[in-house]
Amino acid sequence: MTAAGADGLDAIRKSPSEAVLGFDFDGTLAPIVADPAAARAHPGAASALARLAPRVGALVIVTGRPAAVAVEYGGLDGIDGLVVLGQYGLERWESGVLTVPEPPPGVAEARAKLPGVLEAAGAPPETFIEDKGQALAVHTRRCAEPEVALERLRSILAALAERTGLTVEPGRLVLELRPHGMDKGVALRSFIADRGTRPSAVLFAGDDLGDLAAFDAVDSLRAEGVPGVLVCSVSAEVTALAERADLVVDGPAGVVDFLGTLLDPAS
Secondary structure, eight states: OOHHHHHHHHHHHHOGGGOEEEEOSBTTTBOOOSSGGGOOOOTTHHHHHHHHGGGSSEEEEEOSSOHHHHHHHHTOTTOTTEEEEEGGGTEEEETTEEEOOOOOHHHHHHHHHHHHHHHHTTOOTTOEEEEOSSOEEEEOTTSSSHHHHHHHHHHHHHHHHHHHTEEEEEETTEEEEEETTOOHHHHHHHHHHHHOSOOSOEEEEEOSGGGHHHHHHHHHHHHTTOOEEEEEEOOSSOOHHHHHOSEEESHHHHHHHHHHHSSOTTO
16 A cells, blocks of 8 residues: 555545545456456445445446446445446436436447448457447457457557547457547546535546546545545556556455455454
């Protein structure tokens, strides 16, 4: 644990009712699997979050998945006070109510063109598209050489994104085409600002490149005097977060273990 992280953790434990705890979903609360539709939260994740929810100021999941999918796959529906910001903050689920804006027209255009673009690029047949409604993710995890396949598609998908007014978000063996202007850092800062009160501390736990923006948000809050904690759910596929984190834990199981002692370190 870094000194800054220890200060943030102390601040959370001293004033948990004013703290904001944020989490990514895939790779952080749920193990990464070959088929995104088969992903489910770690068996202890929902209960760990449910124990924390009534004791902290705010509990928020910020994910690239549609909010309703994260709620379903995480078994999160019964957790009072939990907010899920899906599609990098474009969607919001709270107390069973889902708010979903209309996707920008570029998403529909990219959806129509993407299969042909992949075919023309000679993408391996194991490459698959995950349609998130507000975004489109191209996965190479099932390919024989997933890293090679991903690199082959990187510039081609960047060109498609430019033509359709979208942006490309890289991740763990995935490239996602999504609208400009939203990332996990913007979502986290907006969520905190909308609460209208300065938090006693902010924690964010993530595992992938898309979580770096949330790490940046916590760092910017630290610069403004709000203690913060950066937690990395470590993987062999992405190391950038571990280099930035105050605390590195061993995947979703490590995150769940950490949550169990977050407010009760002796337990």
